Amino acid sequence: MTDSVIRASGLTLRRKHIDVLHDISFEIPAGAVVGLVGRNGAGKSSLLQCLTGLAAPDAGHCELLGCPSLDLSDAVRERLGYVAQTPDLFGWMSAEEHLRAIGRAYPRWDEARCLALAARLDLPLAHKVRDLSGGDQQKLSVVLALAHDPDVLLFDEPVASLDPLSRREFMRAIFSGEDRERTVIISSHILSDLERVVTHLAFIRSGRLQVLDSWDAMLEHYRVAPAGSEPPGAAIVWRNKAGERALIDTRLAPELASASRALTLDELFMELNA
Numbered sequence: 001m002t003d004s005v006i007r008a009s010g011l012t013l014r015r016k017h018i019d020v021l022h023d024i025s026f027e028i029p030a031g032a033v034v035g036l037v038g039r040n041g042a043g044k045s046s047l048l049q050c051l052t053g054l055a056a057p058d059a060g061h062c063e064l065l066g067c068p069s070l071d072l073s074d075a076v077r078e079r080l081g082y083v084a085q086t087p088d089l090f091g092w093m094s095a096e097e098h099l100r101a102i103g104r105a106y107p108r109w110d111e112a113r114c115l116a117l118a119a120r121l122d123l124p125l126a127h128k129v130r131d132l133s134g135g136d137q138q139k140l141s142v143v144l145a146l147a148h149d150p151d152v153l154l155f156d157e158p159v160a161s162l163d164p165l166s167r168r169e170f171m172r173a174i175f176s177g178e179d180r181e182r183t184v185i186i187s188s189h190i191l192s193d194l195e196r197v198v199t200h201l202a203f204i205r206s207g208r209l210q211v212l213d214s215w216d217a218m219l220e221h222y223r224v225a226p227a228g229s230e231p232p233g234a235a236i237v238w239r240n241k242a243g244e245r246a247l248i249d250t251r252l253a254p255e256l257a258s259a260s261r262a263l264t265l266d267e268l269f270m271e272l273n274a
């Protein structure tokens with residue numbers, strides 16, 4: 001991939017003597033929308049924390065927009081939007097005061113965009129933040145991450161607490177109707193939401209990146225190897241624990257391309273976590 005906006009190289013993060021991220025390397029091109037997928041505890045939040053510079057890796061490094069994550073310049077911070085899984089908000093302010101307070105720190109803050117997003121997500125602006133429901137607090141952090149029109153968005157389960165209507169509005173607000181290129185990593189367990197918006201998927205399991213590829217390539221080329229076949233080692237993306245099932249990339253085993261059907265995202269998730 002060229003023109004990378006987000007890079008990681010040999011990223012390893014240890015917590016309590018355990019590698020919660022292990023030797024992760026990837027490059028994400030400008031304009032990609034990457035769904036970050038994995039089971040609970042797989043390392044998704046830890047990876048996003050390393051990318052934003054909130055966690056310091058024990059080995060390797062990562063960068064955003066060419067700037068080391070641990071030393072992000074103000075210029076890069078202004079182009080970045082991040083929603084943490086558990087947002088850190090000022091409970092004593094009203095939602096509107098909160099938006100204004102953060103907006104003052106961003107030269108690129110767009111008040112009209114901010115209020116339009118808040119209205120679109122039905123955010124009760126007059127309420128104290130501490131009195132907002134969990135879902136409304138999540139909406140507030142989404143508006144905070146988007147109002148300065150960032151070029152890079154890192155979202156850690158941004159829709160987990162949103163009702164289906166709000167989720168739909170959120171997805172539309174981010175992914176449609178805007179004539180600009182944004183590079184996004186979004187972690188979510190709601191695969192049906194991801195399926196509609198991603199260009200790429202990254203699967204992570206026990207701190208290791210299993211695969212990062214375009215969703216189109218996965219749909220077209222990833223197959224379960226037929227029982228009894230012996231796919232070449234290079235074509236095997238993942239073997240289940242018992243070793244009797246293999247997920248393969250048929251670009252590297254074209255002779256098996258027609259042997260089975262395309263997988264849904266749910267099925268891919270199951271295969272990669274079997």
Ligand SMILES: Nc1ncnc2c1ncn2[C@@H]1O[C@H](COP(=O)(O)OP(=O)(O)OP(=O)(O)O)[C@@H](O)[C@H]1O
Binds near residue numbers: 042
């Ligand atoms: N502050 C911490 N101290 C010690 N271990 C931690 C800490 N934060 C996370 N971990 C561990 O790191 C591993 C990865 O956690 P992480 O939160 O990155 O996973 P996740 O994929 O985001 O999970 P989920 O889908 O449940 O949000 C887990 O085993 C978790 O227990």
